[in-house]
Amino acid sequence: MSILVDKNTRLVVQGITGNEGLFHTQGMLSYGTSVVAGTRPGKGGEWVLDGKIPVFDSVKIAVEATGANTSVIFVPARNAADAILESVDAGVSLIVCITEGIPVQDMMKVRNYLDQKSVRLVGPNCPGLLTPGECKVGIIPGDISISGNVGVVSRSGTLTYEVLYALKLLGRGVSTCVGIGGDPINGTNFIDCLKLFEEDPRTDQVVLIGEIGGTDEEKAAEFISDHMTKPVVAFIAGQTAPPGKRMGHAGAIVEGGSGLASDKIKALQSAGVRVAKHPEEIPSLLS
């Protein structure tokens, strides 16, 4: 067991013919993910990666031909909102958008359309998901994590790798790692993942990695306090970030006195969450 991605995932890669799309498709295939199709409008009928993966003109055709149930998006930011909507209408059940830099008004439209549908979006601006030993959807390096009972959910990319690696070095394995992304408007949030981990029999405890900006960590703290029986350990990045400056991620900004790391840490601690001072301290705080 795991959440969202596993052995039954059948993946279609949107933007498979681009550099990043090809590179990471190879990575996902090597990891053992069932990549069944790719798309690129105008290149339907071609094959990539030595004839291993068929390319289709649209996600709809790819789903009909291959039974793909999950899509991962590597298309450039200016076309990414379109790519998400295409996948929604093609009928996959999970969409993972890796693309960074999508205009926020595009994402607001996408999100309000998604709210009327039953499909789940992870991202955008995220590293994707990894269920160690079974399935990788996205760009998380496969060799930095082993299978185990810790669920990981994170707003960050390389910081997540740091945490996975720190866990692995101490022999701690992961059920599923979900990178929900660093944008202000995204598909799946902390609470969605906490719910799934709480219900997942293979997950015994959860690591939550947050950062400055917004109030999602505070809301997660409330949810943990009211609904979680499994222990949660957290780390919040950006304690030294100055207000008014966007710290790389579009969502990581302290505005009008809200979004501070200190408020998030306080909220999590009062919900009984153990908050690490730095990523390498996380394994020692697990039970």
Next chain:
Amino acid sequence: MKLHEYQSKQIFAKYGVPIPKGRVAATAIEAGEIAAELGGRVVIKSQVLVGGRGKAGGIRLAKNPRETEELAAQILSMEIKGLPVRKVLIDEAAQIDKEIYFGITNDRAARKPVMMASAAGGVDIEEVARVTPEKIIKVHIDPLLGLHDYQTWDIAAGIDLPRDHWRAFGQIAHGLWNAYVACDATLAEINPLVITADNRLLGVDGKMVIDDNALFRHPDLVEMRDLDVEAPSEIEARKYGLTYIKLDGNIGCMVNGAGLAMTTMDIIKLFGGEPANFLDIGGGASADKVSAALRIILSDPSVKAVLLNVFGGITRGDEVARGILSALNDVKTGVPMVIRLVGTNAEEGRQILADAEMITAETLVQAAQKAVAAAKTN
């Protein structure tokens, strides 16, 4: 990206929001000429991208062209909160009966734009929001459906706007919404929207912030960027696709990934140091980009040590190492450098750097401790 008042108001006017007659001037003589054209009393407003212009003496009233010229000369020689005043806006002075706050921004939690108005206009709206939130009327707009007339009446009623202004207010609301959508704004604000002594609505001050991610489809707005608000090193970094933010400490940081970059800053502080910057080289950085990043860090004279923390995924350790060597070839420096390379091609990277006299570290904690120690002894 922030726009100046005059730029924001010009955009609003294009979408049907009434604004005072006026023009922007770069010299005192020009300012006097504009005042002569307008006739009567004018207001002279410094165009700098900071709040508190009025308090700093950057907004003044003048009775005639001659006084306009004098005051404009004064204001154009000012610096407000460290920013030079390069332009002044000369507007017809309005006779104000009442001031209203009116704006649109993105409500992150609701995942929708929110239109806000308050009868307590003209002052800092964040202060109103904090002290008396009930005085702000908020209406969320469905991004798929857009703004509807009934919503504008709800707002007008909510701020007790006299009924004879509702029609004009509705037009202004649609104008503001259309400007916000057309420009990919994250904030579009008229503050204050005033009722004049002759009973008209007029947008006296305006502000817009544009979504940086959407600038690719707004080349006209990109040209409006004011480079004064950014440090030269930040502008240089943007050319290379790097995110660099200058801070006050003395330990330069170069990291791949925003979250990890923030964490690296935090851990430096945790072990008693102060970060000199935030710098994210992004994913899959080339040697050229790494080299530019290191040169930018070293150009900051307060940097006493550098911490390079790279967790390779799509970013390759060997590529990073080559970039570092190339930068060290260009810039001879005695600044001690601590490097931590993990992940993709980290071993190859370490070999490339074997002769570069860098302090190596295995873990993030070790790296931070070594960088803090190096900064103290240098």
